[in-house]
Amino acid sequence: MDYLEENRFKVISLNIFIHHLVKQIPFDDKTVLITFDDGYDSIFDNALPILTDKKFPFTVFINAKPIEQKLSQWMTWQQLKTLQKNNGTIANHSYAHQHLIRRLENESYFAWSKRIEKDLLKNQKLLEQKLNISNKVLAYPYGEYDQLNLKPLLAKHGFYGFAQHSGAVSLEVDRQAIPRFAFGGVYGQIDDFKIKVNALPLNAEKLELLGSDGRAIADHVLTGEEYKTQLRVTLDNNSRLAQLQCFFSGQGKLEKEIKQNQAIFKLSQKIKPGRSRFNCTAPSKQKGRFYWFSQPIIRSLPGGKWYSE
Ligand SMILES: [Zn+2]
Structure with a gap:
């Protein structure tokens, strides 16, 4: 937070963020949105004093069940009201x-x-009743979304969706798949933080997942026999395409094949069950700043069964 303050980052609220997207008002350079998921009391105890001191707005995505159950380690409704009085926005x-x-x-x-709608709308209603929220924004639990079912369900109810794949946001961002950088645990180092908050949005004309047979696949949630997808990036900026590098979780830097304005990145090994991603970057003219986007993959166990977590 000191780094953001000293380097004049502009920290905006969720409402302002959405306003930019709705009205198509470009974000100022070095604009940041600070979000937390879940309602752990460490947000109240540790983060709130720092954010209040800096006068930084922030957003907390709340799953209300443990709050209703009054579990220890979770904030109370009263504490959430205190967050709201200190520039905190609560969302679903x-x-x-x-x-x-x-x-x-x-x-x-x-x-x-029906089951998912019930769960999402129950939480939304509780947050409206208890905390008077007016936004319609969901952070997907575990950052997990898909193309064919969940995203359209959110869109149908007029919700924005935040995920957890890395990337900077531009006005062209997918409204139901807004990327975020994670800054916890192993991602908590300051050098890593600096690179990520300085990231620039890279807007590919097209991002496609291809099966090992080269045919496009419709969803990044893989439950069938596909274990080696390829990523095809269409980019009308040839020098950036030439400099683009993609990495895959556990497989390092990927082999790249360029044809005209498209690059294909191929995996060297099978995708393991769980969440993984293509992480792609290209250098910019500004020192220490990279264009960045990522493509998540969610792989089930063989036979379409899910691992427990
Ligand atoms: Zn969560």
Whole structure:
């Protein structure tokens, strides 16, 4: 937070962030949105005094079930009101913090969509009643979303969706798949923080996942037999395309093949079950600043079953 202050980053609230997207007002350079997921009391005890001191607005995505259950280590409704009085915005993180993309055994699309709608709207209603929130913004639990079912469900209800794949945001961002950089645990080092908060949005004309047979696949949630996807990036900036590098979780830097205004990045090994991602960067003319985007992949266990977490 000292780094943001000393280097004149502009920290904006969630409402202002959404306002930029709605009105298509370009973000100032070095604009930052600070968010937290879950309602742990460490946000109240550790983060709030620092953020209040800096006068930085921030957003906390709340899953209300543990708050309703009054679990220790979770903030109370009263503490959440205190956050709101100190530039904090509260938004939706689902009620029960489940893996929203997963179907129960033999569950139809219809039954799934009703179950998920109920969970999301129950949380939204609670936050409206208890905290008078007016935004319609969800942070996906575990950052997990898909293209074909969950994203359209959010869009249908007029919700924005925050995920957890890395990347800087531009006005062209997918409204239901807004990237965020994680800064916790192993991602808590200041050098790493500096590179990420200085990242620039890279707007590829097209990002496509291809199967090992070279055909486009519709979703990044892989439950079938596809274990080696390729990423095809279409970019009408040839020098940036030439400098673009992509890395994959656990596989390092990927082999790249350029054809005209497209680059294909190929995996060297099979994708393991769990969440992984293509992380792509290209240098900019500004020292220490990189264009950055990523493409998440979620791989089930063989046979479409899910691992427990
Ligand atoms: Zn969470």
